[in-house]
Amino acid sequence: xxxxxxxxxxxxxxxxxxxxxxxxxxxxxxxxxxxxxxxxxxxxxxxxxxxxxxxxxxxxxxxxxxxxxxxxxxxxxxxxxxxxxxxxxxxxxxxxxxxxxxxxxxxxxxxxxxxxxxxxxxxxxxxxxxxxxxxxxxxxxxxxxxxxxxxxxxxxxxxxxxxxxxxxxxxxxxxxxxxxxxxxxxxxxxxxxxxxxxxxxxxxxxxxxxxxxxxxxxxxxxxxxxxxxxxxxxxxxxxxxxxxxxxxxxxxxxxxxxxxxxxxxxxxxxxxxxxxxxxxxxxxxxxxxxxxxxxxxxxxxxxxxxxxxxxxxxxxxxxxxxxxxxxxxxxxxxxxxxxxxxxxxxxxxxxxxxxxxxxxxxxxxxxxxxxxxxxxxxxxxxxxxxxxxxxxxxxxxxxxxxxxxx
Amino acid sequence: xxxxxxxxxxxxxxxxxxxxxxxxxxxxxxxxxxxxxxxxxxxxxxxxxxxxxxxxxxxxxxxxxxxxxxxxxxxxxxxxxxxxxxxxxxxxxxxxxxxxxxxxxxxxxxxxxxxxxxxxxxxxxxxxxxxxxxxxxxxxxxxxxxxxxxxxxxxxxxxxxxxxxxxxxxxxxxxxxxxxxxxxxxxxxxxxxxxxxxxxxxxxxxxxxxxxxxxxxxxxxxxxxxxxxxxxxxxxxxxxxxxxxxxxxxxxxxxxxxxxxxxxxxxxxxxxxxxxxxxxxxxxxxxxxxxxxxxxxxxxxxxxxxxxxxxxxxxxxxxxxxxxxxxxxxxxxxxxxxxxxxxxxxxxxxxxxxxxxxxxxxxxxxxxxxxxxxxxxxxxxxxxxxxxxxxxxxxxxxxxxxxxxx
Numbered sequence: 001x002x003x004x005x006x007x008x009x010x011x012x013x014x015x016x017x018x019x020x021x022x023x024x025x026x027x028x029x030x031x032x033x034x035x036x037x038x039x040x041x042x043x044x045x046x047x048x049x050x051x052x053x054x055x056x057x058x059x060x061x062x063x064x065x066x067x068x069x070x071x072x073x074x075x076x077x078x079x080x081x082x083x084x085x086x087x088x089x090x091x092x093x094x095x096x097x098x099x100x101x102x103x104x105x106x107x108x109x110x111x112x113x114x115x116x117x118x119x120x121x122x123x124x125x126x127x128x129x130x131x132x133x134x135x136x137x138x139x140x141x142x143x144x145x146x147x148x149x150x151x152x153x154x155x156x157x158x159x160x161x162x163x164x165x166x167x168x169x170x171x172x173x174x175x176x177x178x179x180x181x182x183x184x185x186x187x188x189x190x191x192x193x194x195x196x197x198x199x200x201x202x203x204x205x206x207x208x209x210x211x212x213x214x215x216x217x218x219x220x221x222x223x224x225x226x227x228x229x230x231x232x233x234x235x236x237x238x239x240x241x242x243x244x245x246x247x248x249x250x251x252x253x254x255x256x257x258x259x260x261x262x263x264x265x266x267x268x269x270x271x272x273x274x275x276x277x278x279x280x281x282x283x284x285x286x287x288x289x290x291x292x293x294x295x296x297x298x299x300x301x302x303x304x305x306x307x308x309x310x311x312x313x314x315x316x317x318x319x320x321x322x323x324x325x326x327x328x329x330x331x332x333x334x335x336x337x338x339x340x341x342x343x344x345x346x347x348x349x350x351x352x353x354x355x356x357x358x359x360x361x362x363x364x365x366x367x368x369x370x371x372x373x374x375x376x377x378x379x380x381x382x383x384x385x386x387x388x389x390x391x392x393x394x395x396x397x398x399x400x401x402x403x404x405x406x
Numbered sequence: 407x408x409x410x411x412x413x414x415x416x417x418x419x420x421x422x423x424x425x426x427x428x429x430x431x432x433x434x435x436x437x438x439x440x441x442x443x444x445x446x447x448x449x450x451x452x453x454x455x456x457x458x459x460x461x462x463x464x465x466x467x468x469x470x471x472x473x474x475x476x477x478x479x480x481x482x483x484x485x486x487x488x489x490x491x492x493x494x495x496x497x498x499x500x501x502x503x504x505x506x507x508x509x510x511x512x513x514x515x516x517x518x519x520x521x522x523x524x525x526x527x528x529x530x531x532x533x534x535x536x537x538x539x540x541x542x543x544x545x546x547x548x549x550x551x552x553x554x555x556x557x558x559x560x561x562x563x564x565x566x567x568x569x570x571x572x573x574x575x576x577x578x579x580x581x582x583x584x585x586x587x588x589x590x591x592x593x594x595x596x597x598x599x600x601x602x603x604x605x606x607x608x609x610x611x612x613x614x615x616x617x618x619x620x621x622x623x624x625x626x627x628x629x630x631x632x633x634x635x636x637x638x639x640x641x642x643x644x645x646x647x648x649x650x651x652x653x654x655x656x657x658x659x660x661x662x663x664x665x666x667x668x669x670x671x672x673x674x675x676x677x678x679x680x681x682x683x684x685x686x687x688x689x690x691x692x693x694x695x696x697x698x699x700x701x702x703x704x705x706x707x708x709x710x711x712x713x714x715x716x717x718x719x720x721x722x723x724x725x726x727x728x729x730x731x732x733x734x735x736x737x738x739x740x741x742x743x744x745x746x747x748x749x750x751x752x753x754x755x756x757x758x759x760x761x762x763x764x765x766x767x768x769x770x771x772x773x774x775x776x777x778x779x780x781x782x783x784x785x786x787x788x789x790x791x792x793x794x795x796x797x798x799x800x801x802x803x804x805x806x807x808x809x810x811x812x
Binding site: 016019020050053054056057058059060061062064065066068069071072075076078079080081082083084086087093094096098099120143144145 | 422425426456459460462463464465466467468470471472474475477478481482484485486487488489490492493499500502504505549550551
């Protein structure tokens with residue numbers, strides 16, 4: 001028999017009617033002759049509501065206790081779906097994180113799954129019981145409840161799919177797959193049939209927030225095919241798979257953009273060993289996530305160092321950077337919140353030298369000036385003036401042959 | 407050091423402000439040099455809300471899954487109180503039923519505690535950590551979550567007090583102790599300083615719903631002093647203790663009443679072995695709780711059988727009884743919803759023959775006709791016309807010398 005793991009997010013279980021819809025979907029999959037394990041998030045809004053409640057109880061709620069509180073959200077939906085499936089005549093049973101033996105480290109609020117003791121899950125699956133697992137939660141070696149961070153149910157789903165050797169992990173969400181670009185920005189964007197784990201990893205971190213990035217790493221490690229699809233219709237979504245799984249042979253699979261970054265430049269930094277650490281350690285200690293970092297060697301043992309941070313953290317970053325600049329004897333700190341980032345992503349570009357050239361030429365043709373350039377093995381990102389972001393997405397989408405046919 | 411177990415009910419943790427009040431109370435007890443274990447109920451109304459939600463999900467929600475759902479209520483309050491105590495600078499930690507190792511049978515919705523593995527509780531107590539245990543919940547031997555039924559947190563508290571060898575179990579509630587009668591009915595009722603477990607057992611089952619009856623049985627078995635007191639003031643409440651613990655020497659400790667019963671009489675039942683089973687088995691199978699049963703032998707091998715059931719179940723009971731009457735060849739079934747029950751309770755009456763006489767004379771003096779009489783070792787109950795119930799409570803309260811001094 002085929003084993004299908006199905007994960008439904010918060011909007012898919014937002015109320016009793018939506019949960020009933022999920023129950024019907026699960027039942028249908030089961031009736032088609034599959035074993036099914038379901039992973040659920042909390043009802044949309046519930047986790048935020050619980051965080052608010054905690055903040056009323058304590059200014060900085062203890063992290064262990066916050067996880068105990070937050071875990072109730074998924075416990076609720078799991079119990080409701082299980083009783084609903086039973087009332088429809090199906091064998092079903094809920095399992096909480098500790099019952100499904102999802103063992104994590106003890107980093108409350110952002111725990112990582114260490115292993116899953118699939119023994120009890122497999123016992124139920126063998127009896128063809130539909131197992132409904134509360135996502136987002138696990139327990140540490142001492143029996144404390146932990147949660148996996150925002151989007152953690154995706155990781156729960158992929159990890160449980162890996163542990164039970166499932167044939168596919170379906171992620172039901174409110175979008176119907178992965179697109180070549182944001183359809184709101186690029187009307188010609190089209191849904192991809194397949195995408196590689198690596199491309200997805202680059203997509204996710206760039207703002208196409210369909211899957212928790214950690215879950216994609218997990219899926220890649222255990223080679224679990226992940227099917228991203230809509231809980232609102234029956235259409236096929238996008239399969240996230242290994243590179244050699246009969247992919248569409250595209251050089252570039254998608255164009256993403258991000259307007260939430262700001263740029264900081266520290267000029268005339270003495271070019272000495274250890275100076276980068278001196279710049280970035282205090283920023284990282286302040287909990288600010290630096291995305292792109294560019295450094296050009298200049299003459300006279302001085303260099304300019306440029307990096308991007310979330311716009312929300314811009315002011316704090318400027319303050320920290322000014323202190324650091326003074327300490328290390330740099331010249332000055334410049335900042336710019338008026339930027340956008342566009343990226344082209346594709347495993348195909350590894351063997352294709354011309355991608356960067358096509359990208360730069362395309363932007364130049366529309367007089368879009370490139371402020372920064374960053375690359376990874378399968379991604380090229382350009383920082384440009386914010387106002388050109390949408391235009392850049394559209395012209396790149398066309399240039400790389402991604403436009404949907406009319 | 408003294409170990410105090412404190413249990414707070416739903417009205418005492420109804421919202422963040424009330425929980426803050428509980429935190430202050432717990433902190434005060436701790437600051438006085440005690441170790442403290444706190445047992446919490448869910449916020450008032452939350453359990454009922456969850457049951458409603460479950461009934462929207464399934465007409466007859468599966469009992470296992472319902473317990474998973476209901477357990478979130480106490481999980482929430484336990485986490486909130488623990489984080490609040492921490493933010494006030496106290497060492498505190500929440501424990502769920504399975505973490506506190508409250509092992510029960512697997513009678514979902516009404517599970518009984520089999521044992522408590524106090525090892526982990528005691529470890530925390532030794533470190534002078536305030537432990538906040540989610541009441542009402544446990545787990546069975548297979549790791550399924552169970553709940554203990556209405557008022558189950560009382561039993562959680564007493565059982566944990568027994569397992570940790572606590573010096574006292576304080577039950578904080580919205581009344582300030584046990585009264586000699588319902589003060590709403592009998593203005594001269596006064597608060598008892600002490601009451602025995604046995605008296606409390608008879609009180610609880612007769613409608614003085616301050617403590618879950620099962621918790622009193624537990625307290626008696628392990629000889630745990632239970633202090634019933636108000637969470638709204640600092641006054642001493644009522645101690646529930648063993649008979650030999652220096653009691654007030656009263657013959658009668660209290661007068662209780664119950665207007666929620668109805669009476670059913672089956673006339674001319676053939677007086678044969680097994681006939682009572684034939685009458686009561688179908689009623690019990692329908693989930694109807696029979697309280698008092700009276701049977702007088704009559705001439706000619708026929709007897710009348712009278713019993714009381716909750717008014718809510720009266721109609722169903724009549725229907726079942728009529729079927730049964732036909733089957734066993736009884737004459738007819740009579741019913742009466744217009745009854746009240748008054749009881750006098752006291753361990754003192756065991757050695758005091760005159761109590762029944764005083765009771766019957768007192769009622770007769772006010773022309774209150776007695777319809778049924780039932781007795782236990784420490785209780786005498788009379789069924790009377792409903793309209794006389796309050797009057798009966800007051801005159802009995804005076805007759806047994808219970809009236810508060812002016």
